[in-house]
Amino acid sequence: MSSTTTRGRGVARAVTTGVALAAVLLAAGCGTSDDRTPPAATTSAATPSADATSAGTDDPASVLTSYGLALPAGAADVQAEPRTDDTMTDAWLVTFSAPADEVEAMCVDAGIGAPRVSLSLTADELAAYGLDAVPQDAWACEASRPSDMRQQIRVLFDGEPATVRVALYTMPER
Numbered sequence: 001m002s003s004t005t006t007r008g009r010g011v012a013r014a015v016t017t018g019v020a021l022a023a024v025l026l027a028a029g030c031g032t033s034d035d036r037t038p039p040a041a042t043t044s045a046a047t048p049s050a051d052a053t054s055a056g057t058d059d060p061a062s063v064l065t066s067y068g069l070a071l072p073a074g075a076a077d078v079q080a081e082p083r084t085d086d087t088m089t090d091a092w093l094v095t096f097s098a099p100a101d102e103v104e105a106m107c108v109d110a111g112i113g114a115p116r117v118s119l120s121l122t123a124d125e126l127a128a129y130g131l132d133a134v135p136q137d138a139w140a141c142e143a144s145r146p147s148d149m150r151q152q153i154r155v156l157f158d159g160e161p162a163t164v165r166v167a168l169y170t171m172p173e174r
Contacts, residue, residue: 072102088169107141128167
């Protein structure tokens with residue numbers, strides 16, 4: 001057998017394997033199809049907007065939206081309080097109550113991660129939340145906003161329904 005014949009069989013086998021693999025992937029739904037509906041949207045993070053201070057609003061939903069957060073559907077007693085600090089701009093404390101699972105979804109949907117047990121906080125962190133001590137059984141999720149690393153998001157909640165404190169601020173440009 002010549003090397004050309006052997007090479008031809010190898011190519012034919014590779015093509016046959018590729019066609020079979022493509023058929024399996026299409027049958028499993030890995031290809032594109034016009035009859036498929038897109039996945040349902042979850043409670044997605046809000047779209048970016050101008051910061052709440054420059055927009056001249058203290059509407060809690062607008063404040064949260066300016067940081068990429070969506071107010072949970074079950075939120076009640078919602079308040080937003082502007083904070084003053086020489087090292088931060090556009091600082092806010094948003095408080096509300098909501099089912100704990102909705103607060104967890106808010107954190108995950110905003111891209112700041114799943115909550116973790118919060119056992120201790122620094123004096124500065126407690127002040128940002130307007131607290132003197134860490135509430136018993138508190139959970140927290142915190143991170144820089146994925147689309148704007150200067151924006152800091154800190155969520156602390158406890159209980160069911162959860163008492164929620166969202167500390168927001170923008171770090172100064174350097």
